Amino acid sequence: MSDLAKNTKATVIPCLRYRDVPAAITWLCSAFGFEKQAVHTNADGSIAHAQLTFGNGMVMLGLARETEGEWGRLIRQPDEIGNAETQTPYVVVTDVDALYARARATGAGIVVDIEDRDYGGRDFTCRDPEGHLWVFGNYDPW
DSSP states (O other): OOTTSOSSSOSOOOEEEESSHHHHHHHHHHHHOOEEEEEEEOTTSOEEEEEEEETTEEEEEEEOOSOOTHHHHHOOOGGGTTTOOSOOOEEEOSOHHHHHHHHHHTTOEEEEEEEEOTTSOEEEEEEOTTOOEEEEESOOOO
């Protein structure tokens, strides 16, 4: 292990920005089975930062705002850039077919239908309500 990496559960944690963080939390928990680990609010009641867990993995959520200084200049939502993404969380699951059915039932936009891969995994790709891409599969690179 790199001597720069901290000895903790997960050393790489994707961070995603949402316009409606409370709705994103509710949807991600309902559609994909994430669980709230922490939700920190601002003085006005808006969510400043949230942490959702899935097994030993985590995603952190923040508010997408146009007035965030450098962050506001650097970060764009998918619908602002032709639904393009440059990063996509890959989530390792035990039952891809069950999660696929759950995601479809909650309105996830299926981008790449469920399929078996040549390298041994089975996965699908979908969009959440704000357009972020997610890949769920049973391929375990470890």
